[in-house]
Amino acid sequence: MTTSTGEAVEFWLLATVAVLGALGTVAMRKAVHSALSLAGTMIVLAVFYLANGAYFLGVVQIVVYTGAIMMLFLFVVMVVGITAADSLRETIRGQRWLAALVGLGFGVLLIAGLGNASVHAFTGLGQANSGGNVEGLAKLIFTTYVWAFEITGALLITAAVGAMVLTHRERTERAATQRELAERRVREGAQVPPLPAPGVYARHNAVDIPGLLPDGTPAELSVNKTLRSRGQIRDVSGEALEDLKALEQRAEDHAEGKGTEGAANSGAGSGGRGAPSGGTGAEPPNNSATPANGAAR
Amino acid sequence: MNPINYLYLSALLFTIGGAGVLFRRNAIIVFMCVELMLNACNLAFVTFARLHGNLDGQIFAFFTMVVAAAEVVVGLAIIVTFFRSRHSASVDDASLMKL
Numbered sequence: 397m398t399t400s401t402g403e404a405v406e407f408w409l410l411a412t413v414a415v416l417g418a419l420g421t422v423a424m425r426k427a428v429h430s431a432l433s434l435a436g437t438m439i440v441l442a443v444f445y446l447a448n449g450a451y452f453l454g455v456v457q458i459v460v461y462t463g464a465i466m467m468l469f470l471f472v473v474m475v476v477g478i479t480a481a482d483s484l485r486e487t488i489r490g491q492r493w494l495a496a497l498v499g500l501g502f503g504v505l506l507i508a509g510l511g512n513a514s515v516h517a518f519t520g521l522g523q524a525n526s527g528g529n530v531e532g533l534a535k536l537i538f539t540t541y542v543w544a545f546e547i548t549g550a551l552l553i554t555a556a557v558g559a560m561v562l563t564h565r566e567r568t569e570r571a572a573t574q575r576e577l578a579e580r581r582v583r584e585g586a587q588v589p590p591l592p593a594p595g596v597y598a599r600h601n602a603v604d605i606p607g608l609l610p611d612g613t614p615a616e617l618s619v620n621k622t623l624r625s626r627g628q629i630r631d632v633s634g635e636a637l638e639d640l641k642a643l644e645q646r647a648e649d650h651a652e653g654k655g656t657e658g659a660a661n662s663g664a665g666s667g668g669r670g671a672p673s674g675g676t677g678a679e680p681p682n683n684s685a686t687p688a689n690g691a692a693r
Numbered sequence: 694m695n696p697i698n699y700l701y702l703s704a705l706l707f708t709i710g711g712a713g714v715l716f717r718r719n720a721i722i723v724f725m726c727v728e729l730m731l732n733a734c735n736l737a738f739v740t741f742a743r744l745h746g747n748l749d750g751q752i753f754a755f756f757t758m759v760v761a762a763a764e765v766v767v768g769l770a771i772i773v774t775f776f777r778s779r780h781s782a783s784v785d786d787a788s789l790m791k792l
Binding site: 399403404414419422445453460473475476487492494502507510516519525532540552559563 | 695697704706707708710712725726732735736739743745746747748749755765769774782
């Protein structure tokens, strides 16, 4: 049986597409582009199967290969992401030339071997497909190849279990509830109340500024652990301590200035000293203290 | 058209796939090239079935597809596991057992 001209035209057109797709799979820099090129090659191969009388395989090729396997590839590409490994730079010296040499030699061997074969015409599947392609395949699968077919079932189950074992991570213990977490905190004597907020008693309210303790030192707990490990904490406690010192100095000056005048200085002094520990609240007394100071002078 | 053209195409695709396995270092692309080689074999099987006028070649191609599906599932699971532990999909990084 000879092939028709239509089939020849179809072959030369689609074979070009298939080879381009295969080259694209190898040469494309990004894995997604490689996967799409491969999907194109597989669709072309499905058309060739149909043209060769393998109607069942042609449909299975599209459903299983381009539908399932290539989608699986794309999912994994999305999970794994585009890494630096995509670069085409060679890491082993001379590997590219050797690979090209081996590939070329292998191809020449294969094609030379095929060139020696004397193939002139197809026998054709007209007789084999006379009862329908699927029926013919089914007859063979369930008679001659029934043992291989059953082994295939075992193989598929093994593959499914293997994939689950490889990718699934079992949570071996129950996640602790909020109550259990709270009880554990109390038992261990760790930080029982909520962590202090950042910026409290400081000059600013930003999350990267530690809250100040009443004595003016920064509270480590009040800043996010991530910011602390990154070293992105702005420590303004020095400023605050200086402000506090200056305020106390002024308060003392004020008290000394008043000390010559009357006994009311002790009340003013304690008032001036109590205000700075209020942090942000220290500003108004500070401002009001300055004119008082000036007035005293 | 001589039927051997299908076999030439199959050999060419197989060679390109094999060269791709040698060229590329991204494990996923290496895996795609293996798939390409399997597909090239399937094309040869289907062509042989038509050459000889029986369906045995198509049965072989069918079994190849089943085995390829199982292989892809397990292989991609291995790649994902490897990526989780190494944060890389490069075949160069899988050198823990190298002397």
